[in-house]
Amino acid sequence: MEIIDEKEWLACCGSSEFAKQMAMASPFASLDLAVAAARDIWFNKVNVNGWLQAFSAHPQIGQSHISSSAPSSPSAQWSKVEQSTALATATTFSLEELHKWNAQYREKFGFIFLICASGRSTDEILAELKKRYANRPIVEFEIAAQEQMKVTELRIAKLFSTKTKAASPTVS
Amino acid sequence: MEIIDEKEWLACCGSSEFAKQMAMASPFASLDLAVAAARDIWFNKVNVNGWLQAFSAHPQIGQSHISSSAPSSPSAQWSKVEQSTALATATTFSLEELHKWNAQYREKFGFIFLICASGRSTDEILAELKKRYANRPIVEFEIAAQEQMKVTELRIAKLFSTKTKAASPTVS
Numbered sequence: 001m002e003i004i005d006e007k008e009w010l011a012c013c014g015s016s017e018f019a020k021q022m023a024m025a026s027p028f029a030s031l032d033l034a035v036a037a038a039r040d041i042w043f044n045k046v047n048v049n050g051w052l053q054a055f056s057a058h059p060q061i062g063q064s065h066i067s068s069s070a071p072s073s074p075s076a077q078w079s080k081v082e083q084s085t086a087l088a089t090a091t092t093f094s095l096e097e098l099h100k101w102n103a104q105y106r107e108k109f110g111f112i113f114l115i116c117a118s119g120r121s122t123d124e125i126l127a128e129l130k131k132r133y134a135n136r137p138i139v140e141f142e143i144a145a146q147e148q149m150k151v152t153e154l155r156i157a158k159l160f161s162t163k164t165k166a167a168s169p170t171v172s
Numbered sequence: 173m174e175i176i177d178e179k180e181w182l183a184c185c186g187s188s189e190f191a192k193q194m195a196m197a198s199p200f201a202s203l204d205l206a207v208a209a210a211r212d213i214w215f216n217k218v219n220v221n222g223w224l225q226a227f228s229a230h231p232q233i234g235q236s237h238i239s240s241s242a243p244s245s246p247s248a249q250w251s252k253v254e255q256s257t258a259l260a261t262a263t264t265f266s267l268e269e270l271h272k273w274n275a276q277y278r279e280k281f282g283f284i285f286l287i288c289a290s291g292r293s294t295d296e297i298l299a300e301l302k303k304r305y306a307n308r309p310i311v312e313f314e315i316a317a318q319e320q321m322k323v324t325e326l327r328i329a330k331l332f333s334t335k336t337k338a339a340s341p342t343v344s
Contacts, residue, residue: 046309109220
């Protein structure tokens with residue numbers, strides 16, 4: 001049973017309502033139970049303002065290194081690792097293209113382009129951005145929320161794995 | 173062909189993006205064409221922030237008489253007329269009940285309960301509110317946007333009818 005506090009939940013998903021409700025539902029006997037609770041809270045309890053709040057906590061994709069708010073926060077560090085494949089495969093051209101499309105996306109939808117970037121190349125991310133750009137705003141809003149949940153699940157798993165390691169008994 | 177300016181469109185639907193785009197698409201040769209453009213702009217162009225902005229321009233149902241922002245604006249006057257059936261059929265008990273459920277709804281969803289109230293009694297509105305309260309936030313967000321569009325269509329029709337009357341040639 002892992003003790004995870006509200007601040008740690010907030011690093012998994014930047015909605016304060018999500019973090020509050022996860023802290024209230026804690027502790028969880030397993031990672032699976034924590035993820036199930038997170039999914040229920042995120043999709044059924046957190047409202048559209050909470051979704052927007054969580055979205056705004058992310059650095060823009062391709063820009064994790066200049067995250068302005070709290071570059072050394074766990075959330076910012078996680079973003080950096082999650083985007084590492086994208087950054088490793090980026091060329092100056094593809095980054096400029098990504099930057100341009102990110103701006104257009106934000107202009108249309110009112111929030112940044114969100115994608116679970118783990119293991120994806122810049123070209124894959126750019127192709128997905130261009131495809132999703134055609135969506136109706138409300139449709140894209142729900143897709144972004146699903147991507148946010150994927151990111152949250154990865155982060156919860158990391159959190160559990162860190163805690164489990166820390167809690168392992170020393171062989172004596 | 174009716175000349176309707178941005179401010180008048182804003183009274184039909186309180187999203188500034190909606191009003192701007194309707195003014196740009198004006199004038200319209202008929203009411204039907206105006207409504208078709210309004211539907212396209214509202215559902216496909218205005219983003220979720222614009223939806224929230226439009227929702228926040230409404231007085232809470234059952235409270236149109238104490239609309240604080242601009243009680244003499246066309247929008248506030250229209251709300252009053254649209255809610256006239258509800259207010260005429262309201263008892264102190266049903267108004268209190270409505271007030272309580274409105275607060276609960278707002279707490280859950282982060283925006284006020286929106287319904288095209290024209291011709292509906294307080295009891296009908298209350299029953300609908302209780303039913304919709306069970307929805308997931310994103311589902312309810314889209315329903316609210318559909319209700320907003322019904323209100324907008326009624327208001328555009330009123331606007332066209334006022335303009336047409338004003339523009340009728342005097343028989344001489």
